[in-house]
Structures are given as structure tokens and as C-alpha cells.
Amino acid sequence: MAEEDGIQIAVKEKQPELVEHFAQVIASRKLAHAYLFAGESGIGKDELATWIAMRLFCLNVQNNMPCGKCQECRRISTNQHPDVVVVKPDGQSIKVDQVRFLKSEFTKSAVEGNQKIFIISDADKMTAGAANSLLKFIEEPSPNVTAFLLTTNKNLMLPTIISRTEVVELKPLIPAQFKAQLQKEEITPSLIAMAMNLTNSVVEVKNWLADDWLSQVQSAVSRWFLLAFQKDMRSFVEVQAKIMGLAKTKENQQLILDIVMLYCREALILKVNPNNLRLSFPNQDEQIKQGLTNKSESSLMAATEQALQAKNLMNRNVSFQNVLEALTIRLCRIY
Structure with a gap:
């Protein structure tokens, strides 16, 4: 053509x-x-x-x-x-x-x-x-x-x-258009699902993909969240061991907290409406579902609110590591 x-x-x-x-x-x-x-x-x-x-x-x-x-x-x-x-x-x-x-x-x-x-x-x-x-x-x-x-x-x-x-x-792309553009870039389905809940910009997603950064972030935050979701304090160690090396700029840090928010929100959505079509983490959803049996909607809501407060702390120039470590402790207690 x-x-x-x-x-x-x-x-x-x-x-x-x-x-x-x-x-x-x-x-x-x-x-x-x-x-x-x-x-x-x-x-x-x-x-x-x-x-x-x-x-x-x-x-x-x-x-x-x-x-x-x-x-x-x-x-x-x-x-x-x-x-x-x-x-x-x-x-x-x-x-x-x-x-x-x-x-x-x-x-x-x-x-x-x-x-x-x-x-x-x-x-x-x-x-x-x-x-x-x-x-x-x-x-x-x-x-x-x-x-x-x-x-x-x-x-x-x-x-x-x-x-x-x-x-x-100009109006944002509708989800189907955005997904089709990301598929043309041969981005993996799991990253597409997450990216569609973070932005409406193909250019922005391509920037995140440079040097395999977004894939590494998804892997690191996934491991961190699933540990915290199980009240496993090894998640605290993951902050320094895996996540900090990927959070070199303010923009990186803000995006990582956005992904953290998506994970907390995902658990709440799966509890309330497991058939929602705009889920962000299809590869981890089964593991999240397994941990939902002993968690109330109110605790899942509280965890999501804590993730939102973490973003607000970043906007007040509290260090990213302190914010994420404090959030880890709070999530382990809530979950």
C-alpha cells in the first residue's frame, strides 16, 4: 500500500x-x-x-x-x-x-x-x-x-x-483502535493489556519498551505484589533487590507507582466483577484470584487507597524507595 x-x-x-x-x-x-x-x-x-x-x-x-x-x-x-x-x-x-x-x-x-x-x-x-x-x-x-x-x-x-x-x-483513540496499533508493533499481549490501562499513546508505550524496560518492570512489580498479597515480607526485600534498579528517573518512578495502583485495583475488580473486560494482568489474575478467598472488599479498597496515597507522597518529594517500602509494610498488614 x-x-x-x-x-x-x-x-x-x-x-x-x-x-x-x-x-x-x-x-x-x-x-x-x-x-x-x-x-x-x-x-x-x-x-x-x-x-x-x-x-x-x-x-x-x-x-x-x-x-x-x-x-x-x-x-x-x-x-x-x-x-x-x-x-x-x-x-x-x-x-x-x-x-x-x-x-x-x-x-x-x-x-x-x-x-x-x-x-x-x-x-x-x-x-x-x-x-x-x-x-x-x-x-x-x-x-x-x-x-x-x-x-x-x-x-x-x-x-x-x-x-x-x-x-x-483531538479525541483519544477508542480502546479497539489503540489495541490494534499496539498489536501492529508486535507487543506481547500481557504488555498490551497493562499499557492500555496506563496510556492512550503508542509513542509513549514504545518509549517504555526501550531496552526491555517495561517488561522488566512488569515482572518485578508482579513478583513484589504477589508476595505482599500473601502477606510475605520478602516483598520488602524486593523493593531494593529488583525494583529500585528500574526506577532511575522521576518518570520511571511515577509509572511504577501507576502499575502498583493497577495491581491493587485489579485485586479489587476481580473480587467485585471478575468478568470485567479491561483487566491489566491476565497472566497473574489466576494467582490473584486464589488469594481473594480470605480477603474482604473493604480490605481491598483500603489497599487501593494506600497505593493512591503513595502517589501523593511522591508528589510531595518523598523519596521513591521510602514510599514503596512504607507501602509494602502497609499492604502486608492490610492483606
């Missing part, structure tokens, strides 16, 4: 309502001069911006949709069209020089037509200087120029930029 067909299929699967909306906007010639597309990674921001450019430049629009096969569509889908300029972070940020280049492009006439499109990926990664430099275009738009700013975190954008763009909040 050609790449341009892939873009069309992907954006229609991920954001069908926005595809229809922008098809009508373009047909009515009511496209705004600047948009801010906000939403998690992997939900179709880049594809939607590219699709809009294809629709604007397509030589063979059919049923208000780009054909995806003409020379214009192919060049846009491969980032080779001179009038569709894409800017991405240079390293960790989008720098002033990149925005200056963009502004110089704003002032030029379109090379092949009367329309120019600018797509700024990860716009929240603009340095303060770059963001302020971009404001002039946002405040004084050039004719026939449309900019698309894409962000995973709208709160990191300058309020002045937000106020001068049309903000479009």
Missing part, C-alpha cells in the same frame, strides 16, 4: 469526525489562518494536518476528499512539497533559528500556487524566544498562509499563542 493511502486510512480511522469537518471547512473556504491541534501522541495530529494539506493541493479531489495518488498528494505525504513546510524539534527543542526560517518562508510567495501550509510538530517544545518570534505571524497573518501547531500538552503553550489560534482537541 502506498504511503499516501496509508495517511488517508490512518486519519480516517483515528479522527473520522475531524476529517469530515475539515473537508466541509475547506469546501466552504473558511479555513482559519492558524490552528492548534492538541492531544496525546499517536492519535492522528500529524496525519490530520498532512491530510488537510493534501486536500488543499490535490489535483483530483473526489467526493470532497483528496485522491492520495496525484503528484501533489504524493509530494506532501513524503514531505517534498515546496509549499508545505514542516518544522520539528532540533534535538530537545524548536529553536529561534528554525522559527526565523519559518518566518522567512511566510513572506515568500507560494512556489507553485497561491497557498502555503506550515506544520509545526511538538510546538510545545519551542523555546521562549522561538514562541515569541512566532507570535508576529499569528498576530498578523499573511494571505493564503495557514499554520498548524501540534502539541501533546496545550498547557505548555504561550497563552498568547493559544488565544490567537483555533484550538482543536
Whole structure:
């Protein structure tokens, strides 16, 4: 399948309502001069911006949709069209020089037509200087120029930029779509089940999978939890022996506590509704069920509340090891 067909299929699967909306906007010639597309990674921001450019430049629009096969569509889908300029972070940020280049492009006439499109990926990664430099275009738009700013975190954008763009909040992927994307990445079913309860971002999951990190975390936290669930104080030793080596960054630590919360919640769900379809740990559920016979709903609820409090302690800058060791003792007592 050609790449341009892939873009069309992907954006229609991920954001069908926005595809229809922008098809009508373009047909009515009511496209705004600047948009801010906000939403998690992997939900179709880049594809939607590219699709809009294809629709604007397509030589063979059919049923208000780009054909995806003409020379214009192919060049846009491969980032080779001179009038569709894409800017991405240079390293960790989008720098002033990149925005200056963009502004110089704003002032030029379109090379092949009367329309120019600018797509700024990860716009929240603009340095303060770059963001302020971009404001002039946002405040004084050039004719026939449309900019698309894409962000995973709208709160990191300058309020002045937000106020001068049309903000479009993209809907998260529905579970079936997200699961299908993870399956395409050949991720194991047990990790998919857990990841679907942690995030809606394929990019985020792929980052967690680097160096087999997520698999190791699942294994370590599983052993720790099952020991604590059995009131076995060897779980206390597991914190230092197995988990701490995987918790090197604040982000790692927060995610590990999220997984701990999932385990505590899983035990409660299996007690109340064992047929729930959004379980996180199919490989460990039978072991958890075996330990539920002598546990009350109130104790399982108390354990879940303790896991939530552990996350709150992390937000108050209590050390991760202290938080998890204290939680281990409390869970062994509760269970």
C-alpha cells in the first residue's frame, strides 16, 4: 500500500469526525489562518494536518476528499512539497533559528500556487524566544498562509499563542483502535493489556519498551505484589533487590507507582466483577484470584487507597524507595 493511502486510512480511522469537518471547512473556504491541534501522541495530529494539506493541493479531489495518488498528494505525504513546510524539534527543542526560517518562508510567495501550509510538530517544545518570534505571524497573518501547531500538552503553550489560534482537541483513540496499533508493533499481549490501562499513546508505550524496560518492570512489580498479597515480607526485600534498579528517573518512578495502583485495583475488580473486560494482568489474575478467598472488599479498597496515597507522597518529594517500602509494610498488614 502506498504511503499516501496509508495517511488517508490512518486519519480516517483515528479522527473520522475531524476529517469530515475539515473537508466541509475547506469546501466552504473558511479555513482559519492558524490552528492548534492538541492531544496525546499517536492519535492522528500529524496525519490530520498532512491530510488537510493534501486536500488543499490535490489535483483530483473526489467526493470532497483528496485522491492520495496525484503528484501533489504524493509530494506532501513524503514531505517534498515546496509549499508545505514542516518544522520539528532540533534535538530537545524548536529553536529561534528554525522559527526565523519559518518566518522567512511566510513572506515568500507560494512556489507553485497561491497557498502555503506550515506544520509545526511538538510546538510545545519551542523555546521562549522561538514562541515569541512566532507570535508576529499569528498576530498578523499573511494571505493564503495557514499554520498548524501540534502539541501533546496545550498547557505548555504561550497563552498568547493559544488565544490567537483555533484550538482543536483531538479525541483519544477508542480502546479497539489503540489495541490494534499496539498489536501492529508486535507487543506481547500481557504488555498490551497493562499499557492500555496506563496510556492512550503508542509513542509513549514504545518509549517504555526501550531496552526491555517495561517488561522488566512488569515482572518485578508482579513478583513484589504477589508476595505482599500473601502477606510475605520478602516483598520488602524486593523493593531494593529488583525494583529500585528500574526506577532511575522521576518518570520511571511515577509509572511504577501507576502499575502498583493497577495491581491493587485489579485485586479489587476481580473480587467485585471478575468478568470485567479491561483487566491489566491476565497472566497473574489466576494467582490473584486464589488469594481473594480470605480477603474482604473493604480490605481491598483500603489497599487501593494506600497505593493512591503513595502517589501523593511522591508528589510531595518523598523519596521513591521510602514510599514503596512504607507501602509494602502497609499492604502486608492490610492483606
